[in-house]
Amino acid sequence: MRTADFEPLFEHDPEVILSALARGFGDGISGGTESSKHCINAIRLIHPKSEVVAAIMRAINSGSAVKCRYHSLSSGASSRTIVPHAIIDNGHRWHVRAYDRKTSSFRDFVCSRFENIVEVHAPVKAQETEANDTDWNSILELEIVPHPSIKHPKAIEMDFDMKNGKLLIDVRAALAGYLLRQWQVDCSSVEATSTEGYQLRLNNLEQLEGIASLAMAPRLIHKDIG
Numbered sequence: 001m002r003t004a005d006f007e008p009l010f011e012h013d014p015e016v017i018l019s020a021l022a023r024g025f026g027d028g029i030s031g032g033t034e035s036s037k038h039c040i041n042a043i044r045l046i047h048p049k050s051e052v053v054a055a056i057m058r059a060i061n062s063g064s065a066v067k068c069r070y071h072s073l074s075s076g077a078s079s080r081t082i083v084p085h086a087i088i089d090n091g092h093r094w095h096v097r098a099y100d101r102k103t104s105s106f107r108d109f110v111c112s113r114f115e116n117i118v119e120v121h122a123p124v125k126a127q128e129t130e131a132n133d134t135d136w137n138s139i140l141e142l143e144i145v146p147h148p149s150i151k152h153p154k155a156i157e158m159d160f161d162m163k164n165g166k167l168l169i170d171v172r173a174a175l176a177g178y179l180l181r182q183w184q185v186d187c188s189s190v191e192a193t194s195t196e197g198y199q200l201r202l203n204n205l206e207q208l209e210g211i212a213s214l215a216m217a218p219r220l221i222h223k224d225i226g
Helices: 014-022 050-062 153-159 173-182 212-216
Strands: 065-072 076-089 094-100 105-110 114-120 139-146 167-172 200-202
Touching: 050 065, 050 076, 050 114, 076 105, 139 153, 139 173, 167 173
Parallel strands: none
Antiparallel strands: 065 076, 065 114, 076 094, 094 105, 139 167, 139 200
């Protein structure tokens, strides 16, 4: 029986434990297939195909490019050759961070939008590698605070385990837009008169200067940062 003097011998990441429990693990074996009735994971509507993820991971591990057909919201379907270096979960769907030879730039691609993906067995150029992805290698410190229109900010401070009324987060510049959008962080310097669906606000807007993904930040007004 567990007593008041009990202390765990090992530290466990609560996110990993909750995710495992939600998937049916926890009975001493790691083959659970039925979802838990007591610990429910977030519902996902978008699921990448295993063959796509496998092809991307092989290319990342071997330092290769892949050829594919990609469906974009802005330009429709097109043939692409990309050099991937990371797969990212943005909270809603999985993305691939890669050098895009079509635009000669590093971009994010949605895993579920790939077709006919094959590995290219040929050397890649130095400028196509992770080491030259500026936004990926740049770390921002974001200072997030309760939205000023919240009547009882203590509840928000407790939700996010804020210290002295703020939450400091180090994040790659390439991923900042995803984080701010997922958590609906108000990125406008114009103070709102109501929450307008926002519980959080970015307190150091200048950190977003020059970030390619800043268009994803909620309520960001370009004149605010320049």
